[in-house]
Amino acid sequence: MYWHRLGRTLGRSGLVGATVKGPERLPGHLVADEKHTTLAGEEVYLAATAGGECCLGLALAEKADQDELTRAYGVSRDGVRDLDPEYRPRTVNTDGWAATQAAWRALFQGATIILCFLHASLEIRERAKHLKETFDALRGRVWGAYHAPDARTFSQRLRRLREGAPKHIDKPIVxxxxxxxxxxxxxFALAYAHPGCPRTSNPVDRLLRRLDCHLSCTQQLHGKSAAAEQGLRGWALIHNFAPMCPWTVRETPELRSPAERLNGKRYHPDWLQNLLISASLGGDRRAPRNP
Structure with missing residues (x-):
């Protein structure tokens, strides 16, 4: 209970305001996905937003429909708008869930929605992995198309894959x-018009895999939604400011955490002190009001 309350205390700070130190540091490309979990035994959906290797949004939605997801993802939109009222990401990578894509189109009009290639390939893998050599060849062709150097080559490789599917794939569902x-x-080809944008949801998937371990240890979420979201924000801030894996730390010893790499600086060499200093204003980065 002590650690739970301590995490909730950290979560009282705004996630974006505590992590990002200025509007010029806001990432131009975002990745979003939902996770199924339970709150006091009831099924809920956790809307997660990532960008610049950091978690920029964690909010609960009671349903996976457009209205609820728009409200949940709107929490991260409000956070970045506190830093830059005119902010709009160039791209948002999502899976094929229509409600998710509609929610982001409503939140940021004009942003390009990039379809996650990984989700589509995983659907093939789940149904074809038992085919052994046939699956190995199919996987090579699918990811060979993904690694195409330009949109034209990508389209050509997918066209050949489609033409060969009736001849080489016997199983109807595959x-x-x-x-x-x-x-x-x-x-999928829209990504080629935006160099540097994520073409898969890996940035947010890695975040959610770490969150899986946390939720498993705490036996999912408890209490009211406001308290649960505070705990999630506290966990997300620790994720943003704690040192990354040893290999990454060795590459950039002066910038060890996702937040340090995003901002290009740190206030204190101890990551926890850096977090507490960054969140000292409660994550509020808005300009002070005139008296």
Whole structure:
């Protein structure tokens, strides 16, 4: 209970305001996804937003529909708008869930929605991994298309994959998933017009995998939604400011955590002191009001 309350205390600070030190540091590309979990035994959805290797939003939604997801993802939108009222990401990477894409289009009009290639490939893997050599060849062609150097080559490789699917894939459900991936060619190819944007949801998937361990240890979420969200924000701030893996730390010893790498600086060499200093204003980065 002591650690739970301590995490909630950290979570009283705004996530974006405590992590990002200035509007010029706001990432131009975001990644978003939802996670199923429970709050006091009831199923809820956790809307997570990541950018610049940091977690920039964790909020609960009672349903996975457009209205609830717009409200939940709107928490991160409000945080970045406190730093820069005119902020709009260039791209947002999401899976194929229509409500998620509609929510982000409503929050940031004009932002390009990038379809996650990983989710589509995983659907093929789940149905074809038992095919052994056939699956190995199919996986090579799918990811060979992903690694195409430009949009034209990418489209050509997917076109060949679609033409060869009826001949080389006997199992109907696998063939259906391959053709479904090929039909989304234009949505995947949008990423080539935005160099540097994430083409898969890996940045937020890695975050959610770490969160899985935390939720497993705490036996999911408890109490009211406001208290649960405070605990989640506290966990996210620790994720942003704690040192990364030893390999990454050795590469950039002066910038050891995601927040330090995003901001290009730190206030204190001890990561916890750096977190407490960064969150000393409660994450409020808005300009003071005139008296």
């Amino acid at each position: 063939r259906e998933k391959v053709l479904s991936l090929c039909e989304e060619r234009e949505a």
